[in-house]
Amino acid sequence: MYGTRLRALSIATLLTLAGGFALAAFYAPEDADQGFMQKILYLHVPMAIVALCGFVFGAVCAIQHLRTGASRWDLRSYVAIHMSLIFGAGVLVTGSIWARASWGHWWVWDEPTLVSFLIVFLLYATYQPLRFSIEDRDKQSRYASVFAITAGAFVPLNFLAVRLAQTYTHPRVFATTDGGLEPRMKLAFYVCLLGMALLYATLWKYEMASKNTSAQIKALRRRLAGDEPPGPRRSAAPKLESA
């Protein structure tokens, strides 16, 4: 059985996210400088934090995979990085919209967090091409794990280097994510962060359930029809050994 407790998790995600956005829209006060546009903070920053944590989670799963050699850890790492990439695309788009609204340009190079995020995103974007281009399954999963660990170590270093490289930073509404936030804003922000983390977990579980189930179906079908040659691959997702 896969995908247990998915319904409960989905409902919790929906409620928390809706509640968080409602708090952000109606309860948290408007920013004095940026007005309504500042509310994108409640979408953009939680998404970025969750995406980065997802990359680190992928690296941790990859370490487990190399230690144990079990392909389920490889699948976990793959799905985590896949989800983080999707979240990452969202972060770049919302960040660019925010930059346009508050500074008048779609892209600003002196915003170190956004620039570091772009570099990290570019690096992880090679994860799937790397998987696709290695034919041997065993090798593919091992190499993907090595990549995930290297990239996971790269994330904090990159943020450090890019932040230090800025000779001056743009005046910002808040110095750090919670530094200058008003208490009501802070509450809304944390609820949004929780909601986004739940959304990530839900999507991760859905993807895991789908991958596991299709592996099981394939195994059952093979047992019914005798051995059939595998069709062409359309995904570089790791295959699980059928039970």
Add this chain to the structure above:
Amino acid sequence: MRQAVNAVLRRDLRVETRTPQVVPGMALFSISAFVVFHFALQQRSVEGNLAAGVLWVTLLLAAVLGIARQFVADREEGGFEGFLLAPVDRTAMLVAKAASLFIFLVALELVAVPAFLLMLLGPSPVEVWRLLLALLLADLGIAFVGTLVGALAVQSRARDLLVPLLALPLLVPLLIGAVKLSAPVFGGPVAAARWPWVLALYDLVFGLVAYAVFDFLLED
């Protein structure tokens, strides 16, 4: 361990001296890149931050060329199998390959940096030790990251595509540090004193990461 490192390193250097391929390729590439920069920027000479940028972009791209060639012979001529059959620590391969890449990079810079000074640089360089320090620290970092990336990409079908895609983002922090550190040599602003430490931290972290994961790239 030391014996194995020596053996692999000596073999790599001998292959390169008998049929020079990687170093001349990288050196020629860097000089062509300077010509391209001259026309693309439409400037007779560069200085300051721009000079540091031109030099380091060229060195980085030339290094990518070297990284892509690093394990090709081992894969095609059975060097991996031979190494795996020998009863030696697999880390020896990492150390030897990083050392040979380091030596190739130094050889490249012996050509590329003087060529840059002659062809493109406007003001005469000052405080050359900054440039030497930046080259040393950056070469170390490129050697570790490059060996890891080269070994990752060599087994894939899309090797030539993957090496730059993997290496360039990974080397961005190193580029930032190297440019900051060497800009004053060409008349740019003096950066904070922390940059050598950032570069050293980068080298240390990726040295350790490479040491930890490299074994898994050599199995079967």
